[in-house]
Amino acid sequence: MAWVTPTLSALIDRARAAFRAELPGSDAWIWPNNIVPSAKALAGAVFELFGRLDWRMRQMFASTAEGAYIERHAYELGLARRPAAPASGTILITATTAYALDGTALFRSVAGQDYRAAAAASIAGPGTLEVAVVAVTDGLAANAVAGTPLSVVSGVTGSGTVEVAADGIIGGADLEDYEDLRDRVLFRKRNPPHGGAPADYVGWCKEVSGVTRVFVERLWSGPGTVRVFVLMDDLYANGIPPAGEVARTRDHLETVIPSSAGLTLAAPVENPVDVTISGLSPDSTAVREAIRAGLEEMLLERAIVSGSDSTHPSMPWLASPFTLSRSWVGQAVSDASDEARHVLVAPAADIPFAAGTLPVLGVLTFV
16 A cells, blocks of 8 residues: 555644643643643654655656756766857858957847857958857757847958858757656666667767757668757757757767667658648637647657658657558647637648658648
8 A cells, every 4th residue: 555644633633632632631632721732742853853854855856857867867877967058159250341350249130149269260351260169058948040140249341241050050058857857767767878879879969968869770871870850959949959068969979879770860751731620610810830849849749750661669769661540630739729610632642751851841731
């Protein structure tokens, strides 16, 4: 039988009953007398002790441990909380005059993120100039995609436009939260290292800040080869990371994978799924947005990167042949808040996906 911590009221009643039994002629239920407060004081102390024991019990298990204690579970497995890190990358300056910046030059995005030049640079006249920068503060908020406009704050002479270069500004990360760390600890406990098993690649990739999902395709190009797809859902549209993020992840994998592994690391190719709905009732902006959110959530939960690997229910991270069921789309629409009825026009049938592709929501049309 499972232990249930008594409530404070139950402990007070127990203490009163004990006084009545051990002090003949007394009654801890009759007021006023000094037994009533004594019973409450004793019950309160015991209740606090029970609470402490219950809290200590929770810290024994990775599934319920809190704060520093889940970090301790991670430490015993050789894992560590992913630290915060500043974003870095390259900016592109299109100068209309001679242009120079010193080593303290500061640039700012519309979102208020500041980036400092890594070194001084200059150009004698109109032209383009690429400059390495690093975010002033740690955090994923400083990551920026190619083309993001920047303004000059200080340390620059000359005129021109500034934007984030093609590879983006990447690598910024917040301090890993405890729930993400717990997920990694539990994954490691349930999937002990096996020298390059599919689960090992999932765990290794998730040691890189920003990586949220990983799919592994074994023997994709013959014996000894493995293809790994990484997704960063919290940072990029549809989770598809740019080349720089893939390279950053590979740099980490090179330090942990078996030397004999023929590794190919890639971002999946997004494959849009267009959805057409008619007869929506009620047809309102709120219901339409709820449907869009429901479809995106369905794809996030059900869709995988399609591949040539086999399917194993115990290994949902394998990149195996994937077909999107039309029924999942209809269910997601029906589950939207306040939706009463609809007719699903497209897709008209289940959709198979080519290897290396990931289903994402395409054009959502209401007719």
